[in-house]
Amino acid sequence: NAGVTQTPKFQVLKTGQSMTLQCAQDMNHNSMYWYRQDPGMGLRLIYYSASEGTTDKGEVPNGYNVSRLNKREFSLRLESAAPSQTSVYFCASIRLAGPYEQYFGPGTRLTVT
Amino acid sequence: GENVEQHPSTLSVQEGDSAVIKCTYSDSASNYFPWYKQELGKRPQLIIDIRSNVGEKKDQRIAVTLNKTAKHFSLHITETQPEDSAVYFCAASTSGTASKLTFGTGTRLQVTL
Numbered sequence: 001n002a003g004v005t006q007t008p009k010f011q012v013l014k015t016g017q018s019m020t021l022q023c024a025q026d027m028n029h030n031s032m033y034w035y036r037q038d039p040g041m042g043l044r045l046i047y048y049s050a051s052e053g054t055t056d057k058g059e060v061p062n063g064y065n066v067s068r069l070n071k072r073e074f075s076l077r078l079e080s081a082a083p084s085q086t087s088v089y090f091c092a093s094i095r096l097a098g099p100y101e102q103y104f105g106p107g108t109r110l111t112v113t
Numbered sequence: 114g115e116n117v118e119q120h121p122s123t124l125s126v127q128e129g130d131s132a133v134i135k136c137t138y139s140d141s142a143s144n145y146f147p148w149y150k151q152e153l154g155k156r157p158q159l160i161i162d163i164r165s166n167v168g169e170k171k172d173q174r175i176a177v178t179l180n181k182t183a184k185h186f187s188l189h190i191t192e193t194q195p196e197d198s199a200v201y202f203c204a205a206s207t208s209g210t211a212s213k214l215t216f217g218t219g220t221r222l223q224v225t226l
Contacts, residue, residue, distance in 0.1 A: 031212055040122070042202060042218040043157065050212070059114070059215075090156065094212060101147075102214060104156040 002026055004105035006091050012111045013081040021076040021108050023091030031094050032074035033058075033102065034066060036087040043090065049074055081112045115140040117205050119217030126193050127225055134220045136203035137185040143205040146186045147214070148177060151200045160201075161188070193224045 004025045013019055023032065034046040045058030049068040063085060065077045074093075078085060091105040116139040126132045138146075147162035163170045163177045163186065170177050174193075179186040190197055200221050204214040 040218055042119075042216040044216070045213075048213070101159045101162075104158070106156050 004091055004093055004103050006089075006105040006108050008108060009106065010109050012113065013078075014113055015082060017081050018077070018079050019081065020078075021089055021091075021110075022073070023075065023105055024073045025091075025093040025103070026072065027093065027095075027103065028071070029093035029095050029103070030071070032068065033092040034064075034074070034076045035090045035092065036060065036085075037090060037107075038087050046076065046089075078110075081110075083112045086110060086112045115143060115205055115207065115215040117203060117215050117217040119203050119220055121220060122218065123221045123223070125223045125225060128193060128195060130193055132188075132190045132193055132197070132222055132224075134188045134201055134203070134222070135185060136187070136205075136217050137183075138205040138215075139184070140205070140207055141181075141184065142207040143184075145206040145208065146177070146179060147204050147206075148188050149202045149204065149216075151202065151219075153199070157202060190222075193222075195224050195226065198222060198224045 007022045030051045033048045035043040037043050044060050047066040049055045052071045055066050067075045089108045092102040094102050119136045144165035149157040150160045151157040161175050161177050163179050174191045176189045200219045202219050203217040206214050
């Protein structure tokens with residue numbers, strides 16, 4: 001049981017390049033989330049998916065797109081990377097019922113030069 | 114939307130002393146308040162949570178208190194140990210579950226010998 005996995009762990013992009021961050025969970029969870037973490041700013045929600053086939057904007061969605069490919073996978077895409085998107089990105093998932101806890105992935109450290 | 118403020122941003126205590134971290138929230142409809150611990154370079158992990166129908170909850174050396182009238186909640190760590198050194202995040206949700214969490218900006222706790 002791997003929990004929540006993210007790829008890649010590290011990435012360096014040039015301004016204007018695009019990339020997709022991958023997230024997968026094997027816990028049969030319904031809801032999945034993407035956060036960014038910046039020093040002194042805490043964790044800010046980018047997008048979330050309450051269930052397969054649905055996605056909604058969070059607090060800081062500009063410059064990002066998401067795809068809930070199936071129940072297991074939730075990807076985050078940067079179409080044209082900017083230095084302001086340099087951050088650590090975390091994916092998380094939870095069940096819709098039962099003990100409530102957001103399980104976080106190990107994170108992706110992204111640098112945009 | 115919900116706004117969560119967290120203080121202090123850094124906290125240094127001697128081993129064996131107690132540590133208190135405080136958070137305030139703005140939305141009176143918030144009803145679920147988790148606390149996450151993030152060690153350096155690792156993912157955030159849930160350490161304790163409380164719901165609005167409870168005023169206090171304890172788990173060994175960790176306790177959380179909630180004052181709904183004042184809209185604030187606090188994390189108390191007693192008999193601190195070096196392994197308690199980490200960044201702690203509070204969060205709030207109006208859904209009664211771990212979905213749609215709004216996080217505080219974090220407190221870096223340093224436990225010195």
